Amino acid sequence: MKLDSQNLADLAVGAAFLGTGGGGDPYIGRQMVQLCLNEGLTAELVDPDDLADDAFVIPTAMMGAPTVLVEKIPSGEEAILSLRRLEKRFGRSATHTMPIEIGGINSTIPLLVGARLGLPIVDADGMGRAFPQLEMETFGVYGISGSPMAVSNEWGDCALIEARDNGTMEWLSRGVAIRMGGAAYIAEYAMSGAEVKRTAVPRTLSLAIQVGRVLRMAKAEHRNPFDALLGFLPETLYSYGRIIYAGKVADMQRETRNGFSMGRARIDGFAPWTGAMEIEIQNENLIARIDGRVAAIVPDLICIMDSETAEPITTEGLRYGQRVTVVAVSVPALMRTPEALAVFGPSCFGLSEPYTRIEELST
């Protein structure tokens, strides 16, 4: 599938939705890919099932604080440099690139790299959403090493990281990213086609495009976009979703700590919702509590959307006074296994509450 401008617009919306507040506004990534299309380059998606087992896939991405990205626009060459560095390290040319994360801008960086280098992009990713740390990948959960990893900045400085495990890779690269200004561009989790089929969350790029399209069509036809979205999800691997709260953003705290955007949003409910919802954020929305009781918890998706327009609202776009509706969605089964929860379950974010599937929580 060759992407067109409309696909990019829909992807930006769907990726913001799957980003659950994090991952950064895909707008900037979209502009960079659009520039490629304007130049006659193509961004072509490949279904993971159509990958040869011996394909050599090098995923590419941005790492760092989204609040930095919206201000310090990349040069556009950083991620390409990282991919080239890994090719050199492996002594082998990549046949494809792939997202490591479908939420936010990282859905678009591989499109930029793929279009610039003429590499097809695998329609899959390793997070199935957005997560704040690089070891939080189904790739790693199911045995793929993130290292060697390349981290580059706009100057062409490049760090090659060979770490003993994926957690250490994250720790070391985070320090490099902070030195590079809080945002850097990476290539990591190089793997074969067979490994993609075994470890990746499949067809998430096309899913994000479809989510964007469903919301766009519903609005154009004056159907309730929330109904349309919740009606569409059962057709996907993200099969269960519901509205867990609606109200007004009454308070928004944020700080940048260790290179992450940390925060806490309080939403005062509108009838029939009572009390107040508090959402804890580490780049993404991690947990939603209503008067202290858990209403949804990571890795299930917690999406804050504009109540009127159903636009997904990113963490940095959240503002006092906004009218919002909070939607929670189940993630695919391969993200809910004990092995997966050991890497990106609630305890990995310092939350004391156990993981409970959204299907089993009441609101």
Add this chain to the structure above:
Amino acid sequence: MRIGIDVGGTNTDAVILDGDQVVGGCKSPTTEDVSSGIASALTTVMAQTGVPASAIQAVMIGTTHFTNAVVERRRLLQVAAIRIGLPATKGVLPMTDWPSDLADTLGRHSFMLRGGHEFDGREIAPLDEKGLVEVAREVRARGLRSASVTSVFSPVTAVMELRAAEILRNEVPGISLSLSHEIGRVGFLERENAAIMNACLADLSRKVVDSFRSALRQKGITAPFFISQNDGTLMTPEHVERYPVLTFASGPTNSMRGAARLAGIGDAMVVDIGGTTSDVGMLMQGFPRESAVAVDIGGVRTNFRMPDVLAIGLGGGSIVRDDGARIGPDSVGYEITSKALVFGGDTLTTTDIVVAAGLEDIGDRSRVAQVPASTIEAAIKEMHRKVDEAVDRMKTSADALPVILVGGGSILISRDLPSASRVIRPENAGVANAIGAAIAQVGGEVDRIYAMEGRSRDQVLGEAKAEASAAAIAAGAHPGSVQIMDIEEVPLAYLPGSATRIRVKAVGDLRMMQKEAAE
């Protein structure tokens, strides 16, 4: 008593309010010099009501002049768009996502230089002063008189923009400068866009504010005057001269707040039909629904907080073509009084159509007698279709809502609209904008770096809120009416003691109005 004035592309409206009461209002054509149009509106409304200049305590002016200039790509200066941030930022060039005709009008003079800061205040690169001197030389050679300067992370530290300004002023005497940190917040492309648009208005803003001054002086009004900005609060004239871009979308805010006041209902769609364009928006509990995402102005992405409105090219001066099948988007604008058929001109406009249809009696009716009935019907249908479609697009559900028609061009819509539960045409609908301007609030703002160490966040925020409220009261707000409108925190990781930049905006009603209301 106070006067509300709305300077639109076609008409200049003036109202006199005594507390909540509309004492009188009138419409007068906008003139090329702006000033004589205001003076003539003032003359009419003061004569009509018998209110002397000495009884006027304040004048509030709303203007779409600057927005229209951008939308119509007229009276704009070419701009040197200077960006400081290389080698970062070149992935998305200045004016990338702009409509190409607007970028063409501004001349596409982009200059990118090394410099900018990281989030923590370190330099990405030292400012390329030598390169800037060369840019300045080029700016002079190209005869550019206005420049925008946008440096990465300038809201955190503005030193490079300020240094660049110093160099540019030295090298290009008399150049107008729009520094992005004075206009917008974090969000590079949106702030750069706003700075570039501000720069292209540099000449026009001085001219327009001057004409406001001279019109009031001419009428002997010595009361202070204010100009409304996009969030519905008032700015001093000096502020507007430097930051005209901040008036963008004040028109829709004023007309929607005015419409809510006139119709006495809070939940409705508002269609404000002016001379050149119609703005369609949604009222929720008396306030315009704000856009949660980046807003396009003249097709350019910005991050101003403003009402979510859709502007379409339909107004009282829109040109009618193809036997009524095509209307606008261009308009004869303020020249309607010479160009429309009913005023002796030779251009068929929407106003001529409603006169020809016998719906209104404006100008010389005999001059439209020869317009074919089929053209009249086709044009009326097309005007209704355009408005109905816009209302339908801006509604957030399929439920029919009342539609409040305001603005001088509201005479164009005489029939029901399929998308509306009912169509409301309130009294004084023609001057809703001016009423909205007159009831605009005053704001107080705090924008400062606070040390959070040893204090709770609530304590610090409480302090900032109290200070913003005090500033609003000092600016003239009635203490009982002050509310916190906006809170923004930007943590500054590079300063010790977890310093945070906090911006709080408080708004309230002008004290004088409260006094009047009590009287």
